[in-house]
Amino acid sequence: MAKKRTRYGIILYLLPAVILYTLFMAYPLIMSLGMSLYEWNGYGPMSFVGLENFKRLLFVEPFNARFFNALTNNFKLFAYTTLFQNVVALFLAVLLTKKLRGTDFYRTIYFMPVTLSVLIVGFIWTLILNPTWGVLNKGLELIGLVNLAKPWLGDPNLALPVIAYVNSWQFIGLPIMMFVAGIRAIPEELFEAARIDGCNEWHVFRNITLPGLMPIIGLVMILTVVGNFSSFEIIYAMAGTMAGPNYATDVLGTLFYRTAFSATSAQPSMGMGAAIAVFMFVIICFGVASWSYIDSKFNKS
């Protein structure tokens, strides 16, 4: 009797979370991906079309041009973020783990933008980068570097790296903190031994810090993949839904939004949108899976 009561208890405790999570996350996720096999404009009936949406996305003009452009831009965004955010974060984390006073102050400052809205950060920077009135170009003018003043978001070659920089400016606090935690976890004796052996800072970094940080570096890269391949707000704020100039900043997230929700080019097509979401899902899952694989290998050794 008592045991039966416990069983009902367990079910009651689990039920609210299971229902909410299933109904508004697990089920919608699966059904949304499944929608890639249908044609649907957001209202009215859905019709089954098999792999038609994928075929159009990969082989039919103009859809394939847009899709491969967004995919390429997404990989570029990832490369730029790795450079502007993760490499810089690693450097700053090394400096922050030297025995200095005031590192708490720096960490508090560096982490602050992480807590802000991506959209609002994008707006602030859009105004700073404004070609005529923006503070950046005005500042370059003031110090006589007027040649360096550029239409930052209007130049198709500059817009994507500039947006990647703003995104990195905002989120660099996270990898910094993760690297700091990782460096602290490396036994102090290793550093001391290396210094006694006469290693210079670069050698210490190359032979002790870097190998010790490998699992954290892997994790940071995966988080960058997940973040970049679901990003939308920063492009929306700085380049609009059309991801201009001339689609130079279009990524899968913005292409997905335009395809599924806004009737800018043609009828909104939820099915095509779902097909794009499937690609985002596969890339993110691939990233997560490779992280789990690397992580389990590191934990064994």
Add this chain to the structure above:
Amino acid sequence: MWQVGHTLIPNLTRVRGGKIVNPKVRITNLMTHAILLAYSFVVIYPLYIMVITSFKTNLEVMTKPFGLPQSINLSGYETVLLQTNFLIYYRNSIMVTVVSLLLIIVVSTLASYALGRYEFRGNKLIYFFFLAGMMIPIRLGVLNLFQIFQSLNLFDNLLALILIYTAMGIPFSVFIITAFVKQIPKEMLEAAQIDGCNDWQILIRIYLPLLRPAIATSAIYHFIPIWNDFYFPLIFIKSDALKTVPLGTAIFFGQFQTDWPTVFAALTVAVIPAIIFYLIMSKQFIKGLTAGAVKG
């Protein structure tokens, strides 16, 4: 100059933590501080520009983009607070965030209690079902959520946002709270059971106080993405009276783009409360968000 020498020389041989700091180390330390300070400047300066510009006049923005404003011009703030629904956006954001966080905490604590305390068939399966949602962005499910809210008549309704945010918060919260439940020694339970407590009383009286750190971490971890979310309001909210702060700011930004002091006033109003909240609890924020990233 004399002062520099005066302060430097005694420091060269100062004993710190039993070690003598030699001049070479001191110079590298100074350089390190210089780099770290320079980067702090990179972080702060855009926010400084935002606040300063919001107090300028349109003319000052063009003629003196860098200096402080001649006098404090509050017309931007007047426009933001009196002529728009910013206070309503704030009310909506606060309501959605508070209700979602409460729901996340209540349902996740209940589920974690069952998963962490009891051994039963399907325990592992349910646990991994929850965990699977931790790395996958919920926005990939937006198309079907669109259908669901259409059929539930929850379009243009804050409840739609609350339901999404709650579902999104469950995986990480269950993960972190279950880990805590498992650490609580079974002896404490037995003592309570002897005293005649039932399962529910044990949860409330014994577990809940001990789970507070895990609950706080999960609340802080989810506060940021929920408070700042723009994606779901953009898709599901249409009427002005139901907009949250990010969505309201976006509309405002589009309308007033040429009136810089006003736009910067709106952006300042939108971020300053979050910054103050962060500065008060920065330790908890850094810990919570980093833990989330590492464990997620």
